[in-house]
Amino acid sequence: MRTTLLERPNPCATVSNRPAPRGGLRKLFTCFANLLLIQLGASFAGVSADAQTPVRELLQPLGFKIAYESYVDGKSDIFVMNSDGSNPVKLTQTPAEQEHYPQVSPDGTKISYVSDVGEGRDTVRSVYLMDIDGKNRKKIADHAREPFWSPDGKVLGFLPQEFAKFDVIDFATKGMSFYDMATGQILPQVNSTNLHHLYNPSWSATGKWIVATVHAGMGFDHAILLIEARGTNIVDLKIHGCRPCFSPDAKQVAWGAGDHELAAAPINLEADRPAVGQWSVRIEDETNKIYHIEWSPDGQFLAFSRGPDGKGDPTKPGTHQAAAEVHGVYAKGWNIGVVKTDRAAHLDLNQATEADLFMLTTNGLSNKEPAWFRPRR
Amino acid sequence: MTILRLLALAAVAGVLTACDKSGSNAQNERKPADAAPDAKGIDAGPVPITTKSGVEMVYLPGGEFTMGTDRGDADEAPAHKVRLSAFAMDMFEVTHEKFAKAQLPNPSHWQDNPQEPVERVRWRDAKRYCNERSLIEGLKPCYDEKTADWDCDYSANGYRLPTEAEWEYACRAGTEGPYDFGRADKLRQYAWMADNSDQKTHPAGQKKPNGFGICDLYGNVSEWCEDVYSPTYYKESPPVDPHGPPNPGKDVKRVIRGGSWKSSPERCQATARLGERTGDTDACFSTDFCGFRCVRRVTPAELQPLRGPSGKT
Numbered sequence: 001m002r003t004t005l006l007e008r009p010n011p012c013a014t015v016s017n018r019p020a021p022r023g024g025l026r027k028l029f030t031c032f033a034n035l036l037l038i039q040l041g042a043s044f045a046g047v048s049a050d051a052q053t054p055v056r057e058l059l060q061p062l063g064f065k066i067a068y069e070s071y072v073d074g075k076s077d078i079f080v081m082n083s084d085g086s087n088p089v090k091l092t093q094t095p096a097e098q099e100h101y102p103q104v105s106p107d108g109t110k111i112s113y114v115s116d117v118g119e120g121r122d123t124v125r126s127v128y129l130m131d132i133d134g135k136n137r138k139k140i141a142d143h144a145r146e147p148f149w150s151p152d153g154k155v156l157g158f159l160p161q162e163f164a165k166f167d168v169i170d171f172a173t174k175g176m177s178f179y180d181m182a183t184g185q186i187l188p189q190v191n192s193t194n195l196h197h198l199y200n201p202s203w204s205a206t207g208k209w210i211v212a213t214v215h216a217g218m219g220f221d222h223a224i225l226l227i228e229a230r231g232t233n234i235v236d237l238k239i240h241g242c243r244p245c246f247s248p249d250a251k252q253v254a255w256g257a258g259d260h261e262l263a264a265a266p267i268n269l270e271a272d273r274p275a276v277g278q279w280s281v282r283i284e285d286e287t288n289k290i291y292h293i294e295w296s297p298d299g300q301f302l303a304f305s306r307g308p309d310g311k312g313d314p315t316k317p318g319t320h321q322a323a324a325e326v327h328g329v330y331a332k333g334w335n336i337g338v339v340k341t342d343r344a345a346h347l348d349l350n351q352a353t354e355a356d357l358f359m360l361t362t363n364g365l366s367n368k369e370p371a372w373f374r375p376r377r
Numbered sequence: 378m379t380i381l382r383l384l385a386l387a388a389v390a391g392v393l394t395a396c397d398k399s400g401s402n403a404q405n406e407r408k409p410a411d412a413a414p415d416a417k418g419i420d421a422g423p424v425p426i427t428t429k430s431g432v433e434m435v436y437l438p439g440g441e442f443t444m445g446t447d448r449g450d451a452d453e454a455p456a457h458k459v460r461l462s463a464f465a466m467d468m469f470e471v472t473h474e475k476f477a478k479a480q481l482p483n484p485s486h487w488q489d490n491p492q493e494p495v496e497r498v499r500w501r502d503a504k505r506y507c508n509e510r511s512l513i514e515g516l517k518p519c520y521d522e523k524t525a526d527w528d529c530d531y532s533a534n535g536y537r538l539p540t541e542a543e544w545e546y547a548c549r550a551g552t553e554g555p556y557d558f559g560r561a562d563k564l565r566q567y568a569w570m571a572d573n574s575d576q577k578t579h580p581a582g583q584k585k586p587n588g589f590g591i592c593d594l595y596g597n598v599s600e601w602c603e604d605v606y607s608p609t610y611y612k613e614s615p616p617v618d619p620h621g622p623p624n625p626g627k628d629v630k631r632v633i634r635g636g637s638w639k640s641s642p643e644r645c646q647a648t649a650r651l652g653e654r655t656g657d658t659d660a661c662f663s664t665d666f667c668g669f670r671c672v673r674r675v676t677p678a679e680l681q682p683l684r685g686p687s688g689k690t
Binding site for chain 1: 481488509658661
């Protein structure tokens, strides 16, 4: 752990240990100088304290919470913990279902997620909704996945499965649907018939754009796309990687730039052809895979999943075999970490200190897909 | 070997032109064979068949052949005798159209033409397709999807990936050279490769079939096999129905065989070997030259009803 300047000796004590200057004027000057030093020292200490304070200590007073998936006692469930990693609480209590991919509503009162029932290709994946305390669980759609919220929380989007038969790979989708929270009606997005093999959508705070990854669909090899929520425009952001996520103010986008690299960069969604600017965040981990980046409600922190390469574990009931980062795949050794965005301009997680990185979970029980929220008081 | 070669040539005479057609309907326009073997030739030469779900295959009787070469890369040596049981192999690489019938998300780079072969397919996705096709046809799936490697039951009658030995046996079609058709300068007639592919895949069956009536073995997409890849396997390979070395557990590669749209002529040779990571831990597997075709065990009793128009005696 790095030592913060706050823990260093008080600058006044240092001054007092110096030889006393002679004469009244000198005394006055010395006093003034000492006061100036104290002020400068305090000011310097204040700035440095912010830069050096462990991420955990910065998170504690904010009161945010994080929903996530974890595989405990033979099944996958949705959990909620404080954003300092304390007090994990299991929300889902269904013995025959595998629940994962939590997405919290913008007002922090509801969680949407997916539930898998059955085995192998007969698995039925459905989109569900429940209150933030796990009560009032309600099915929204069968053969559906990847739910995402409109910024006003009035619409829950999701991606229908491409085929009735199940495949765990996340891009197995065709179209896009919107569930109206008020009426319960499900309608296709206006350009739904042309949307194919999307995954990991995120809706901007401006409401106009949805950002998502496409793999082998819509004429794209692999790309991160802006999709007009209520229109037909599609913009290729021309950034390499997957699983994009807008910042709460919609001025930045974060994404997985590779198996071992996360990134964030400014984006101007007001432009006719929005484009991504210079990277503001670059997080690397040569040892582990890092995925599922997600902004905190104040945009000051980024949570993500981190763990070793793997392809699942056939001995784990209700799971599937594919890359460890895919939800529904048991990811041995995976945990959730948090960094502060302004300390992650170029951060190597293997060199990180407590001031750079805080691992919220450490049990390695397939902890993935963090979703921040500000609890309603 | 010479007799087998002659019988093979006779058996596939009618389908020799089958692959050499352009257009997306090439497979559907194929005329019935007019020189397939008679009943007693079933055990002697290749027989075109059509499966319950309408997939065209070629039945290959069991036999012995020389696998590998002492004149190629180190991993192709030593040349050694291998005896194989009878099996049937897909006449064409698995296309987008066929892949969709298994309700599998298609990861391919080029999807404009449903008759083109799938690519960017993970080894496990290829095996999943095999199991699905088995279920569609009421056959027993070969792969146990609850095991880490999806272990293969070779006694099951369902579809599976070919072993490396089966692939080479089918490709060499009773010959011993690098190409069953002879001179290397004829390769363009048999394969889509780097020289003639325009750097993309092409509809299955547009080039000439090999001597057993099987198309695109030399090119278009390289093909997954069942075996673990080991460069030294030929030194220890069993002489009968080899299935490849055991899984070493770490840094596993599986065999892919045959050239592709991006291959050099040397890479297209019948004996050329390559090991490729299976893509299991890669959510976005991007090896865009990697496809596959299926094989299955077929007994003579099963063969007769499968002999459709092109296999009619």
